[in-house]
Amino acid sequence: MNNVSIDDQTPSTVENARDWIQILAKYRNPSKVRSIFELAVSVVPFVLLWAVAWWALSVSYWLALGIAALNGAFLVRLFAIQHDCGHSAFFKNRYANDWVGRVLGVLTLTPYDVWRRTHSVHHSSSGNLDKRGIGDVHTMTVREFQSMSKLGQLHYRIYRHPIVLFGLGPIYLFFLQNRLPFGLMKAGQKYWTSAMCTNAAIAVMLGLAIYFGGFMPLLLVYLPTVVIAATMGVWLFYVQHQFEETQWDDDEDWQLHDAALHGSSHYDLPVVLRWLTANIGVHHVHHLYSRIPFYRLTEVLRDYPILAETQRMTLVQSLACVKLQLWDENNRKLLSYADARALYGTK
Numbered sequence: 145m146n147n148v149s150i151d152d153q154t155p156s157t158v159e160n161a162r163d164w165i166q167i168l169a170k171y172r173n174p175s176k177v178r179s180i181f182e183l184a185v186s187v188v189p190f191v192l193l194w195a196v197a198w199w200a201l202s203v204s205y206w207l208a209l210g211i212a213a214l215n216g217a218f219l220v221r222l223f224a225i226q227h228d229c230g231h232s233a234f235f236k237n238r239y240a241n242d243w244v245g246r247v248l249g250v251l252t253l254t255p256y257d258v259w260r261r262t263h264s265v266h267h268s269s270s271g272n273l274d275k276r277g278i279g280d281v282h283t284m285t286v287r288e289f290q291s292m293s294k295l296g297q298l299h300y301r302i303y304r305h306p307i308v309l310f311g312l313g314p315i316y317l318f319f320l321q322n323r324l325p326f327g328l329m330k331a332g333q334k335y336w337t338s339a340m341c342t343n344a345a346i347a348v349m350l351g352l353a354i355y356f357g358g359f360m361p362l363l364l365v366y367l368p369t370v371v372i373a374a375t376m377g378v379w380l381f382y383v384q385h386q387f388e389e390t391q392w393d394d395d396e397d398w399q400l401h402d403a404a405l406h407g408s409s410h411y412d413l414p415v416v417l418r419w420l421t422a423n424i425g426v427h428h429v430h431h432l433y434s435r436i437p438f439y440r441l442t443e444v445l446r447d448y449p450i451l452a453e454t455q456r457m458t459l460v461q462s463l464a465c466v467k468l469q470l471w472d473e474n475n476r477k478l479l480s481y482a483d484a485r486a487l488y489g490t491k
Contacts, residue, residue: 161401161402161404161405161406162401164401164405164432164433164451165401165432165433167448168429168432168433168436168444169433171433171436171441172233172433172437173236174234174235174236174437174440175437176236178437178439179234179235179437179439182422182439183225183234183244186218186221186222187222190215190218190219190221190251193211193212193214193215193218194212194215194365194369196211197209197211197364197365197369198357198361198365201357201360201361201364201365205360205364209364211365212364212365212366212368212369212372213368213369213372215369216368216369216370216371216372216373216376217372217373217376217420218420219251219252219369219370219372219373220373220376220377220380220421221420221422222248222252223248223252223373223377224421224422224423224424224438225422225438226248226249226252226254226256226259227263227424227438228241228422228437228438229241229242229244229248230245230256230259230260230263230264231434231435232435233434233435233436233437233438242256246341246342249342250342250345250349252318252373253318253319253322253346253370253374254318254322254342255325255338255339255341255343256338256342257335257337258325258328258335258338259322261328261331262278262279262327262328263279265278265279266278266279267431267434268400270403270404270408270431271385271390271391271392271393271398271403272392272394272398272403273285273392273393273394273398273471274394274395274398275395278327280385281309281382281385282300282303282304283386283392283470283471283478284300284469284471285392285470285471285472285473286470286471286472286473286474286479286484286487286488287473289484290488301469304469306466309378309382310375310379310382313378314371314374314375314377314378315371315374317374318370318374319370322342323339323343324339325338325339350362350366353366376421380411380421380424380425382465383409383411383457383462384408384409384411384425385407385408385409385427386465386468386478387455387457387462387465387468387478388464388468388477388478389455389477390406390407390408390409391403391406391476392473401432404428404432405428405431405432405454406428406455407431408427408428408430408431408432408455409427409428409455409456409457410425410426410427410428410429410451410452410453410455410456410457411425411459411462412425412456412459413425413459414459417459422438422439423438423439423441424438426441426442426444426445428454428455429441429444429445429451467480467482468480469484470484472484472487475487
């Protein structure tokens, strides 16, 4: 069956992901003016809210905490811009991308060069069962889970529990794991330099905050902002790949473009959340062509409605993804422990 229309050479289905590459390429060029504008409307409110939260400490600790929590959403947006920089999608100039990304990495507690490398691995192996382990949420197959000891199964259950994934996990990832270039220890000095320079800049920033305001701005302004942003970020990453009809394959059957398009969701958020998360929910298009600036992803959906409906998931629907833990290779979908037990007798 030919998936490409004869009249306009536009794919008539999304079955063959490779057919979309040439079409999506026309959206890859960023606008310097638009990028600077998007950066400004993200950084300025973030700094202002941080200042207002600091001021609010003199009025009410609860007020300061609430403002700081709200500011977490703007920190998520800054992380999304850092993400675009890592894909060389935010500016045409690689130098501009890298240095904007490095500066934002101090605010997001994410060493830019380390993250860019591990995220590149994620893009090049997402959905590949034989290349799990870097930049993904650990996912086991039903068969693998069945073959584990009771202790091993308990360890996996603890890891996948919502309190760990979305509570303790984000704190560990951004406050501890990001401080050292885990997974890249032997990859070169560049990644150590990235991690250590980011750590030093964070230490200076926090030292100045403590010097001028004591520990309360740190405890009630800085930490809540970062923790809320980290939790939101991990949740977004989770639902972008951990949904029922996602796609995983053994290496011999795995195809880069198919895994990118069909193994990533379209997280169709309300307009305010879509703006605050910089369209990262249009993840299937992003994975298929990562050089598209985030502000042009909506152009793709507008021009090609078929992509807007592909793997579409609403905010309410996404809540059901929490119960999915095991990949069923036979039925090619993610299952809950209960479903796996009903189908295969998994304990």
